[in-house]
Amino acid sequence: MKLYFAPRTRATRARWLLEELGVPYELVKLDLSRQENSTPAYLAVHPLGEVPALVEGDVTLLESLAICLHLADRFPEKHLAPPMGSTERGPYYQWMVFAELTLDPVVMAFHQHAQLPEEEQASAHSAEELAKHRTRLAAVLDVINGGLGDREFLVGGAFTAADVVMVSILHWANTLKLLDGHPRLAEYVKRHAQRPAVRRAVSG
Numbered sequence: 067m068k069l070y071f072a073p074r075t076r077a078t079r080a081r082w083l084l085e086e087l088g089v090p091y092e093l094v095k096l097d098l099s100r101q102e103n104s105t106p107a108y109l110a111v112h113p114l115g116e117v118p119a120l121v122e123g124d125v126t127l128l129e130s131l132a133i134c135l136h137l138a139d140r141f142p143e144k145h146l147a148p149p150m151g152s153t154e155r156g157p158y159y160q161w162m163v164f165a166e167l168t169l170d171p172v173v174m175a176f177h178q179h180a181q182l183p184e185e186e187q188a189s190a191h192s193a194e195e196l197a198k199h200r201t202r203l204a205a206v207l208d209v210i211n212g213g214l215g216d217r218e219f220l221v222g223g224a225f226t227a228a229d230v231v232m233v234s235i236l237h238w239a240n241t242l243k244l245l246d247g248h249p250r251l252a253e254y255v256k257r258h259a260q261r262p263a264v265r266r267a268v269s270g
Protein backbone atom coordinates (compact mmCIF):
# COMPACT_ATOMS: atom_id res chain seq x y z
CA MET A 67 0.00 0.00 0.00
CA LYS A 68 1.18 3.47 -0.88
CA LEU A 69 -0.15 6.59 0.85
CA TYR A 70 0.28 9.96 -0.85
CA PHE A 71 0.61 12.40 2.00
CA ALA A 72 1.35 15.98 2.97
CA PRO A 73 1.71 17.17 6.58
CA ARG A 74 -1.08 19.20 8.25
CA THR A 75 -3.68 18.07 5.72
CA ARG A 76 -6.53 15.59 5.57
CA ALA A 77 -3.89 12.98 4.70
CA THR A 78 -2.82 12.89 8.35
CA ARG A 79 -5.96 10.98 9.36
CA ALA A 80 -5.17 8.22 6.84
CA ARG A 81 -1.57 8.02 8.06
CA TRP A 82 -2.72 7.99 11.68
CA LEU A 83 -5.06 5.08 10.94
CA LEU A 84 -2.31 3.16 9.11
CA GLU A 85 -0.07 3.68 12.15
CA GLU A 86 -2.84 2.46 14.49
CA LEU A 87 -3.29 -0.62 12.30
CA GLY A 88 0.45 -1.26 12.37
CA VAL A 89 0.46 -2.56 8.80
CA PRO A 90 3.32 -1.97 6.35
CA TYR A 91 2.86 0.90 3.90
CA GLU A 92 4.92 3.21 1.79
CA LEU A 93 4.63 6.92 2.53
CA VAL A 94 4.98 9.25 -0.45
CA LYS A 95 5.38 12.80 0.81
CA LEU A 96 4.35 15.67 -1.39
CA ASP A 97 5.41 19.26 -0.73
CA LEU A 98 2.28 21.27 -1.52
CA SER A 99 4.18 24.57 -1.29
CA ARG A 100 6.32 23.37 -4.20
CA GLN A 101 3.25 22.19 -6.13
CA GLU A 102 4.45 18.59 -6.06
CA ASN A 103 0.75 17.68 -6.15
CA SER A 104 0.34 19.32 -9.56
CA THR A 105 2.82 17.24 -11.53
CA PRO A 106 1.44 15.09 -14.38
CA ALA A 107 2.63 12.01 -12.44
CA TYR A 108 0.55 12.92 -9.36
CA LEU A 109 -2.44 14.12 -11.38
CA ALA A 110 -2.51 10.61 -12.86
CA VAL A 111 -3.02 9.35 -9.28
CA HIS A 112 -5.43 12.08 -8.09
CA PRO A 113 -6.96 14.12 -10.93
CA LEU A 114 -7.66 17.05 -8.54
CA GLY A 115 -4.10 17.01 -7.20
CA GLU A 116 -5.28 16.62 -3.61
CA VAL A 117 -4.07 14.45 -0.75
CA PRO A 118 -4.57 11.84 0.48
CA ALA A 119 -4.65 9.08 -2.10
CA LEU A 120 -4.14 5.41 -1.26
CA VAL A 121 -2.89 3.00 -3.90
CA GLU A 122 -3.07 -0.73 -3.46
CA GLY A 123 -2.37 -2.86 -6.50
CA ASP A 124 -4.63 -1.67 -9.30
CA VAL A 125 -6.94 0.27 -7.01
CA THR A 126 -6.49 3.97 -6.26
CA LEU A 127 -8.68 5.34 -3.50
CA LEU A 128 -9.44 9.05 -3.09
CA GLU A 129 -11.22 10.83 -0.21
CA SER A 130 -9.84 10.61 3.32
CA LEU A 131 -13.14 9.36 4.74
CA ALA A 132 -13.41 6.54 2.18
CA ILE A 133 -9.78 5.62 2.84
CA CYS A 134 -10.39 5.44 6.62
CA LEU A 135 -13.60 3.42 6.21
CA HIS A 136 -11.85 1.02 3.83
CA LEU A 137 -8.66 0.58 5.87
CA ALA A 138 -10.54 -0.19 9.10
CA ASP A 139 -12.57 -2.89 7.27
CA ARG A 140 -9.56 -4.21 5.36
CA PHE A 141 -7.94 -5.37 8.62
CA PRO A 142 -10.86 -6.65 10.76
CA GLU A 143 -8.46 -8.43 13.11
CA LYS A 144 -7.28 -5.01 14.32
CA HIS A 145 -10.79 -4.19 15.62
CA LEU A 146 -10.84 -0.56 14.52
CA ALA A 147 -14.38 -0.89 13.06
CA PRO A 148 -17.41 -2.55 14.63
CA PRO A 149 -18.38 -5.72 12.72
CA MET A 150 -20.63 -5.24 9.68
CA GLY A 151 -24.28 -5.38 10.70
CA SER A 152 -23.55 -5.06 14.44
CA THR A 153 -25.51 -2.60 16.59
CA GLU A 154 -22.46 -0.35 16.78
CA ARG A 155 -22.03 -0.19 13.04
CA GLY A 156 -24.80 2.40 12.56
CA PRO A 157 -23.39 4.91 15.06
CA TYR A 158 -19.94 4.24 13.62
CA TYR A 159 -21.11 5.34 10.16
CA GLN A 160 -23.06 8.19 11.68
CA TRP A 161 -20.09 9.75 13.49
CA MET A 162 -17.72 9.32 10.56
CA VAL A 163 -20.18 11.04 8.22
CA PHE A 164 -21.23 13.64 10.81
CA ALA A 165 -17.58 14.62 11.28
CA GLU A 166 -16.95 14.93 7.56
CA LEU A 167 -20.20 16.38 6.26
CA THR A 168 -21.58 18.34 9.21
CA LEU A 169 -18.61 19.38 11.38
CA ASP A 170 -15.96 19.87 8.69
CA PRO A 171 -17.87 22.50 6.61
CA VAL A 172 -18.49 24.74 9.62
CA VAL A 173 -14.84 24.50 10.72
CA MET A 174 -13.84 25.28 7.13
CA ALA A 175 -16.03 28.41 7.25
CA PHE A 176 -14.03 29.68 10.25
CA HIS A 177 -10.76 28.71 8.58
CA GLN A 178 -11.72 30.68 5.47
CA HIS A 179 -12.79 33.67 7.57
CA ALA A 180 -9.40 33.66 9.31
CA GLN A 181 -7.69 33.79 5.87
CA LEU A 182 -9.51 36.99 4.86
CA PRO A 183 -7.62 40.31 4.98
CA GLU A 184 -8.26 42.10 8.29
CA GLU A 185 -10.46 44.84 6.81
CA GLU A 186 -12.70 42.21 5.19
CA GLN A 187 -12.90 40.23 8.43
CA ALA A 188 -14.11 43.39 10.16
CA SER A 189 -16.84 44.15 7.56
CA ALA A 190 -20.49 44.04 8.61
CA HIS A 191 -21.26 41.27 6.09
CA SER A 192 -18.41 39.15 7.38
CA ALA A 193 -19.43 39.68 11.02
CA GLU A 194 -23.00 38.64 10.19
CA GLU A 195 -21.77 35.50 8.42
CA LEU A 196 -19.49 34.68 11.33
CA ALA A 197 -22.37 35.02 13.80
CA LYS A 198 -24.37 32.46 11.75
CA HIS A 199 -21.40 30.10 11.72
CA ARG A 200 -21.01 30.49 15.50
CA THR A 201 -24.64 29.48 16.08
CA ARG A 202 -24.26 26.50 13.78
CA LEU A 203 -20.94 25.48 15.34
CA ALA A 204 -22.37 25.60 18.86
CA ALA A 205 -25.26 23.32 17.82
CA VAL A 206 -22.96 20.88 16.01
CA LEU A 207 -20.49 20.70 18.93
CA ASP A 208 -23.38 20.13 21.33
CA VAL A 209 -24.44 17.09 19.30
CA ILE A 210 -20.92 15.63 19.45
CA ASN A 211 -20.62 16.47 23.14
CA GLY A 212 -23.92 14.72 23.83
CA GLY A 213 -22.91 11.72 21.71
CA LEU A 214 -19.60 11.35 23.50
CA GLY A 215 -21.06 11.90 26.98
CA ASP A 216 -18.64 10.80 29.68
CA ARG A 217 -17.22 8.07 27.49
CA GLU A 218 -13.66 7.84 26.25
CA PHE A 219 -14.55 6.85 22.69
CA LEU A 220 -17.40 7.60 20.31
CA VAL A 221 -18.59 4.07 19.56
CA GLY A 222 -18.91 0.78 21.40
CA GLY A 223 -16.59 1.54 24.31
CA ALA A 224 -13.46 1.12 22.22
CA PHE A 225 -11.19 3.16 19.98
CA THR A 226 -12.29 3.01 16.33
CA ALA A 227 -11.65 4.76 13.04
CA ALA A 228 -14.61 7.00 13.94
CA ASP A 229 -12.42 8.55 16.67
CA VAL A 230 -9.64 9.07 14.12
CA VAL A 231 -11.89 11.04 11.77
CA MET A 232 -13.71 12.96 14.52
CA VAL A 233 -10.55 13.84 16.48
CA SER A 234 -8.76 14.96 13.30
CA ILE A 235 -11.47 17.50 12.52
CA LEU A 236 -11.95 18.57 16.15
CA HIS A 237 -8.18 19.06 16.40
CA TRP A 238 -8.36 21.44 13.46
CA ALA A 239 -11.25 23.24 15.21
CA ASN A 240 -9.12 23.43 18.36
CA THR A 241 -6.23 25.06 16.51
CA LEU A 242 -8.75 27.73 15.44
CA LYS A 243 -9.74 28.11 19.13
CA LEU A 244 -13.25 26.87 18.43
CA LEU A 245 -13.34 24.38 21.32
CA ASP A 246 -12.70 26.95 24.05
CA GLY A 247 -16.23 26.58 25.46
CA HIS A 248 -16.17 22.77 25.19
CA PRO A 249 -13.65 21.43 27.70
CA ARG A 250 -14.79 17.81 27.32
CA LEU A 251 -14.23 17.88 23.56
CA ALA A 252 -10.89 19.64 24.03
CA GLU A 253 -9.91 16.91 26.49
CA TYR A 254 -11.07 14.19 24.03
CA VAL A 255 -8.78 15.70 21.38
CA LYS A 256 -5.85 16.15 23.77
CA ARG A 257 -6.08 12.58 25.04
CA HIS A 258 -6.06 11.13 21.52
CA ALA A 259 -3.25 13.43 20.40
CA GLN A 260 -1.05 11.63 22.94
CA ARG A 261 -1.50 8.24 21.24
CA PRO A 262 1.85 6.90 19.98
CA ALA A 263 0.33 6.34 16.51
CA VAL A 264 -0.49 10.07 16.27
CA ARG A 265 3.06 10.99 17.20
CA ARG A 266 4.34 8.68 14.45
CA ALA A 267 1.82 10.07 11.94
CA VAL A 268 2.92 13.67 12.45
CA SER A 269 6.64 12.97 12.66
CA GLY A 270 9.04 13.71 9.83
Ligand SMILES: N[C@@H](CCC(=O)N[C@@H](CS)C(=O)NCC(=O)O)C(=O)O
Pocket residue numbers: 074075076077098103115116117118128129130131
Ligand atom coordinates in the same frame (compact mmCIF):
# COMPACT_ATOMS: atom_id res chain seq x y z
N1 LIG B 1 -12.51 15.66 0.45
C1 LIG B 1 -11.11 15.44 0.21
C2 LIG B 1 -10.39 16.76 0.31
C3 LIG B 1 -8.91 16.62 0.02
C4 LIG B 1 -8.23 17.99 0.13
O1 LIG B 1 -8.87 19.04 -0.01
N2 LIG B 1 -6.92 17.97 0.37
C5 LIG B 1 -6.19 19.23 0.47
C6 LIG B 1 -5.35 19.24 1.73
S1 LIG B 1 -6.33 19.13 3.17
C7 LIG B 1 -5.25 19.34 -0.72
O2 LIG B 1 -4.64 18.37 -1.12
N3 LIG B 1 -5.12 20.54 -1.29
C8 LIG B 1 -4.26 20.77 -2.39
C9 LIG B 1 -3.49 22.03 -2.25
O3 LIG B 1 -3.52 22.64 -1.17
O4 LIG B 1 -2.81 22.40 -3.20
C10 LIG B 1 -10.57 14.42 1.23
O5 LIG B 1 -11.08 14.39 2.36
O6 LIG B 1 -9.67 13.63 0.89
